[in-house]
Amino acid sequence: MSVRVRRIYEPPEPDDGLRVLVDRLWPRGLAKDAAHVDEWPKGLTPSAELRKWYHAGEGSYEEFRRRYEAELDAPEAAGLLDGLRRSAREGRVTLLTASKTPGESHARVLAELLSG
Known part of the structure; x- marks a missing residue:
């Protein structure tokens, strides 16, 4: 499987493969046509409550x-995750996030689950 995480603000690269935005909200200041997003499965994103909790610095990574x-075990999210696993078996999947620290974000968790 070939899965990687990139910031959505970085220019697209030819070897990105399937470009999947994994943030619930559209990134600020980025035009949709400039993002070159192939899929935007909002059901895979952390809940608003979890996102706010984490960004408030209330807990560890x-x-x-x-x-x-635990949220990804819900039926909708599990189905979307299975679909991305199939895509990753067929070619490269690039998970896109606006997070300033993608290495400590939900995108990293997704990448590890897809690769494992």
């Missing part, structure tokens, strides 16, 4: 990950 993985 490990606790965020645990709570987010």
Whole structure:
């Protein structure tokens, strides 16, 4: 499987493969045609409550990950995750996020779940 995480503000690259926005909200200041997004599965994103909790600095990345993985067990999210796994088996999948720290974000959790 070939999955990677990139910031959506970086220019698209020819080897990105399927470009999937994994943020619930559209990134500020970015035109939709400039983003070159192929899919935007909002059902895979952390809930608003979890996102606010994590961004408020109330918990660790490990606790965020645990709570987010529990949310991904819900039927809609699990189905979307399975679909992305199939896509990753067929070619590269690039998960796009506006997060300033993609290495400690939900995008990293998704990438690891898809690659594992």
